[in-house]
Amino acid sequence: MSHINRIIEGLIEENPSEVKQAIEDTLMSKLADRLEIAREEIASAILDEKKKEEEDEKEDEKEDEKEEEEEDEDEEVKEAKKAKQDYDGDGTIETGSQEFMGSRDKAIKKAMARKESVGEIDELSTGLLHNARGEARRDRTSARDGQAMGEPGAKAHADKRTRLINKIDKRLKKTP
DSSP: OOHHHHHHHHHHTTOHHHHHHHHHHHHHHHHHHHHHHHHHHHHHHHHHHHHHHHHHHHHHHHHHHHHHHHOOOOHHHHHHHBOSSOSSOSSSOOBHHHHHHHHHHHHHHHHHHHHHHHHHHHHHHHHHHHHHHHHHHHHHHHHHHHHHTTOTTHHHHHHHHHHHHHHHHHHHHHOO
């Protein structure tokens, strides 16, 4: 039986606990669906970023190889221009400026990947908290309406939703 049918049936039978349970089930189902979508999106983004990094590294290596092949200078001149060690970690010792540019490029890519994945997770969790807060506020309003109509258990339900809203508000204040 769908959640909506359970809610309607509980209202018709004047069974607030059934209505409450159906609403909670609906909220949890929606939250679980959204979390699953978010997990898939995040996993996909992370995998795509890793593939892109690998492709970028391969392209960088090919470019470095081409640059080395194109240099027609004497062996002595090459040795004099080479850096003392492989600073960018690509496996070849190039000139100092090439090592510097390679190290800089690698650091920029690493920082950008980290920043994007953290930002996406923060954005998704904040959005989910806002959605859950809105659902809880609507549910609390309906519980207060039920309380005004004298439904048994409506006050406890409204109080429970108020506590949930307060928890969500605290969590939202902690997120950047």
